[in-house]
Amino acid sequence: MRKRRPQRHTSPMTATQKPGAAIEAFSFGEPVPVLSQREVFDYLEAMHNGRWYEPPLSLNGLSRVYRAGVHHASAIQVKRNILRSCFIPHPKLSLAAFTGLALDYLIFGNGYLQAVQNRLGGVLRYDHLRAKYTRRALDLDTYWWIAQPGQEQALPAGRVGHVMESDINQEIYGIPDYVGGLNSTLLNESATLFRRKYYENGSHAGFIMHITDAVQNEGDIAALREALRQSKGPGNFRNLLLYTPNGSKDGVKLIPVAEVAAKDDFLSIKNVSRDDQLATHRVPPQLMGVMPNSTGGFGDVTKAAQVFDINEIDSIKASLLALNDWAGEEVIRFNPYKLAAGIEQASQGDLVR
Structure with missing residues (x-):
């Protein structure tokens, strides 16, 4: 006699169950047409x-x-x-x-x-x-x-x-x-406006402050966060004092990010x-x-x-x-x-x- 195999009962997929993620391929940076749609006229x-x-x-x-x-x-x-x-x-x-x-x-x-x-x-x-x-x-x-x-x-x-x-x-x-040179004129204006907003918004002082010193408490972190918030904005070239008693030299690190985000080739765009x-x-x-x-x-x-x-x-x-x-x-x-x-x-x- 053949042994009966237990039947497998399948249940519908619930909302909590997720199917296997499918691989998606996409492109970005679509080409911008040199001429607008106005030439149809x-x-x-x-x-x-x-x-x-x-x-x-x-x-x-x-x-x-x-x-x-x-x-x-x-x-x-x-x-x-x-x-x-x-x-x-x-x-x-x-x-x-x-x-x-x-x-x-x-x-x-x-x-x-x-x-x-x-x-x-x-x-x-x-x-x-x-x-x-x-x-x-x-x-x-x-x-x-x-x-x-x-x-x-x-x-x-x-x-x-x-x-x-x-x-x-x-x-x-x-x-x-x-x-024929209007695009260059508008590009020159856009570069100037971008750099102007860049300075007004204070993006040139952007950085990540990484604190690993254990001597810091929550009150010190809150005070430091408020001091950093007050230093942002127009004319934000301000000095900031951070006192960490018994802390190590690598307990506080500044990782600048503005230098990477702000490489817009301003001078090159302006000259060209x-x-x-x-x-x-x-x-x-x-x-x-x-x-x-x-x-x-x-x-x-x-x-x-x-x-x-x-x-x-x-x-x-x-x-x-x-x-x-x-x-x-x-x-x-x-x-x-x-x-x-x-x-x-x-x-x-x-x-x-």
Whole structure:
């Protein structure tokens, strides 16, 4: 006779029982796309709301980025100051109006002038229209002023002169040349803000205090914990006295951790992003007050100014001079750039154009 084997009774798995842990494989640090999802709109026609076309880039965003980075703002301000120093004021176009026009053109890639007429229909003066609040109508001849929501105003056709930087995707608005370097500008700003928060939060004093001395009691530990808590925060370079009678030299150890957590390559990021911004704006560093890293320096500032004047400033002047064709008179004129042309030649007051 065969012996019966005892039957095994299986019971359902309860909540307290855990199955064998499965091996999981995952990846981290997903690649970040160089371009955002906004480029899909390049395949569509320019968006409009029934009255005016919307710019392909956020003008509010460009205005915030203007002062985000030191080198980005400095490069734009150098070009603006050179153009302002070369501009010859006109009875109908003041220096202040031209300065606003030049700054808008450099930041937004668009510059606007509005012709203010007198009672006889002639032009009394030309005012600067801020590009951030100016939109182009569907007929491309009329412009809208939208500074106050709900009180938008349509400007008559022919009253607004528009100069813009060319774009490869549309012909309604201009796009600034520095768009390709915005990531470097924002990276430079992020590195500065991170280091600033790093110091404000007191992370540079981070450490682990390991106490193994048996002479310490709970009261001493509580007092030490409170002293350490009070030493954190802004300006936390403070001295701390720890008295351990009859304790060993290795009873208290400080294990720093901030040195490992704070290796963000701050100087490397600042230098690389600075070089990217200078390359985007094509401005010689010696004209912006940048200190050289080597003893050799950046070279002769006069020669650099001459090359910069020929390659960049003359091109910007030519774009702004196109407004003379719209105005029907020579309201924009320029003197030579003194640093590039030389003091003797510039003192004669000869006009470039």
